[in-house]
């Protein structure tokens with residue numbers, strides 16, 4: 520397993536944006552940082568902050584405004600198109616309008632930087648295509664026509680195509696957009712695992728904050744005020760960058776879990792007694808309904824959750840169960856009457 524960490528991409532005082540005839544729109548400037556191999560790096564930021572612009576600039580799809588981008592210690596401008604296509608694989612989210620082509624054929628197009636004008640695949644190319652299919656575990660999709668695939672399935676095919684391109688660097692623009700939650704998790708875990716198994720540098724933009732915080736090795740937080748802040752999810756949490764970055768009314772950063780949660784407004788409170796999952800779920804339901812509930816609350820009545828081995832929930836007064844509820848739904852109904 521290859522997993523040596525190296526700075527594959529270095530940015531030196533990079534400015535990105537758009538040059539028009541009379542005015543230049545600077546999207547971000549003064550970017551000085553690195554992206555490592557063997558790591559999954561996720562770029563997070565609000566709509567319009569410049570994630571796609573950054574990815575397009577790093578992919579050499581659009582010119583930088585200022586500064587320098589070094590890919591494997593060489594300035595990006597010194598690469599020929601062919602060299603670039605052997606160095607950077609780019610996966611975009613736009614649905615490709617590919618018809619009459621199987622997934623395997625599309626993945627085979629990832630070999631185009633290595634094949635001749637006609638794109639004829641040699642034995643070795645075919646082997647690489649099969650290996651890429653195996654890495655992404657889509658053997659069952661390989662013979663399907665691309666236009667019949669679901670969004671998640673097509674996303675995996677596009678990742679396999681980028682793998683077949685055999686580039687040390689892969690950029691993905693919002694690879695988890697339009698996917699259902701399990702597919703988002705699957706794609707992120709797949710990319711994370713690929714960084715470990717192949718030592719590639721994988722850099723992606725996403726709006727899936729929670730997932731990125733749980734799976735990414737490095738997070739880039741991009742905002743207009745502070746530019747780009749970089750670190751492991753945990754360092755960013757400890758340094759207060761995450762809570763500051765996503766601070767909105769109604770959202771709080773929970774330091775214990777390192778994740779965000781919806782802030783509840785409480786109108787009443789009740790002491791909660793019990794253990795494990797039943798305690799946790801009862802607390803969640805009560806707090807969602809505006810009732811602050813935990814062991815330390817002092818209240819006339821208390822809710823006894825027991826544990827998974829005990830049936831139902833009890834509402835107690837003076838240490839005696841006065842009302843029983845079979846489910847959390849029933850418990851909420853009963854408490855509504857009491858409060």
Ligand SMILES: Nc1ncnc2c1ncn2[C@@H]1O[C@H](COP(=O)(O)OP(=O)(O)OP(=O)(O)O)[C@@H](O)[C@H]1O
Pocket residue numbers: 537544546564565566567568569570571572573
């Ligand atoms: N061709 C263009 N010419 C001028 N400005 C542009 C151009 N393309 C994008 N912009 C602007 O650059 C800024 C950054 O856009 P970009 O698409 O990079 O944001 P983003 O972070 O990827 O947003 P989203 O999360 O919505 O995809 C925005 O203000 C956008 O309007």
